[in-house]
């Protein structure tokens with residue numbers, strides 16, 4: 001059997017992105033995916049003219065690697081831009097009403113949402129001494145720097161809504177790495193924001209929020225069809241063993257047990273699966289992985305006629321702080337964000353329920369999920385009648401929650417990995433859950449493998465890579 005340069009276990013966005021960057025540098029790559037299709041959590045579905053997303057619905061990007069991947073994979077023309085940031089009003093559920101959440105300092109100072117005390121505390125930020133504990137929680141970090149009100153009205157709903165986590169136990173350094181880095185580097189978040197704006201102007205690295213006309217599945221399909229990458233679906237990795245010069249892996253498939261030898265192995269599965277697969281390789285590493293907790297999330301998509309909703313839906317949607325809603329963490333006005341998500345004259349609302357705030361949601365049936373969601377939305381948005389389209393997606397292990405001494409756990413995992421040649425762990429429990437971070441971490445793991453191999457990149461590209469063609473044409477050479 002042909003030896004592969006790299007075998008990747010897990011065909012979610014992390015595994016596929018890693019494969020793309022590796023293949024682009026001329027390495028032979030095989031991806032094993034247990035499911036029937038690649039993409040993992042990400043899946044776009046068309047139903048009655050609506051386009052819904054099972055997990056990620058957009059990419060919020062500021063990383064040059066992501067710009068490069070989208071451009072070089074030929075995806076630029078398939079992108080669809082989100083509602084312009086200036087028009088992207090965000091709402092907050094406050095005392096059972098939706099209130100516009102001010103996004104700029106001036107608007108915040110004028111907003112009745114914040115008390116005078118909260119505003120003064122915020123203005124004091126540049127004068128607060130820097131330096132919290134290394135394993136500070138999000139709540140401790142934000143309260144120390146910006147005050148309790150910012151935590152409760154902005155950060156807690158954000159952490160619950162986007163990370164399904166609880167800020168009281170979430171590691172600040174793991175969940176808000178950019179903010180904690182600003183404090184470390186500039187001594188204050190305000191100073192850091194100003195400095196970064198100046199730097200960004202110099203490096204022309206702007207923020208871009210986008211999806212694709214046919215949904216996030218476009219990204220998945222494009223990466224899965226990369227020349228030089230073989231994606232095998234229905235391959236459930238069940239055994240990994242270190243051998244001379246690489247790794248022997250076995251998968252359970254419909255055709256029986258299949259094996260593959262590869263010089264490098266990337267395990268891009270959720271942490272509990274990685275723990276089981278690696279138990280025989282390094283029990284300490286497996287134990288560290290086993291300690292990572294996941295939260296369940298249910299996604300309820302509702303499609304309605306525009307005139308069945310009273311609210312102008314003039315923004316991105318709303319987040320619900322913990323004091324306001326135990327069940328819904330947020331609701332995105334998908335068809336305002338991306339008008340092509342609903343047929344003309346219709347709207348699409350996507351609600352997120354559960355997270356660590358409401359784990360019971362995982363056991364609710366569809367009827368209860370729909371009832372609770374619509375019961376919350378009806379008075380807030382002025383819904384008339386029932387939706388004409390209703391779709392429910394569930395994730396028992398939606399997102400890893402970066403709880404406890406998470407950075408210490410990540411450092412311990414990195415230290416174990418340093419002792420195991422050719423093994424790489426990469427998935428959304430390491431380095432961020434967003435698609436942006438997943439694409440960028442794929443780039444980083446590819447670079448580590450190339451460095452470890454000291455690969456004669458240009459030579460291999462000439463001899464080994466199939467000539468990329470058409471839309472998927474990849475430029476040779478991995479940028480480091």
Ligand SMILES: Cc1cc2nc3c(=O)[nH]c(=O)nc-3n(C[C@H](O)[C@H](O)[C@H](O)COP(=O)(O)OP(=O)(O)OC[C@H]3O[C@@H](n4cnc5c(N)ncnc54)[C@H](O)[C@@H]3O)c2cc1C
Nearest residue numbers: 010012013014034040041055056057058237428433434435
């Ligand atoms: C509801 C929700 C909304 C989200 N919204 C956004 C958003 O708008 N923007 C954003 O940037 N991010 C968003 N995210 C986060 C993002 O979608 C995920 O973090 C990301 O898709 C995870 O990718 P992954 O490849 O690390 O993991 P997964 O997608 O979990 O992929 C892991 C893969 O490994 C496979 N696997 C497991 N065991 C085995 C085995 N033994 N052998 C072979 N394969 C195996 C699985 O089948 C799976 O395909 C959202 C997430 C959720 C849940």
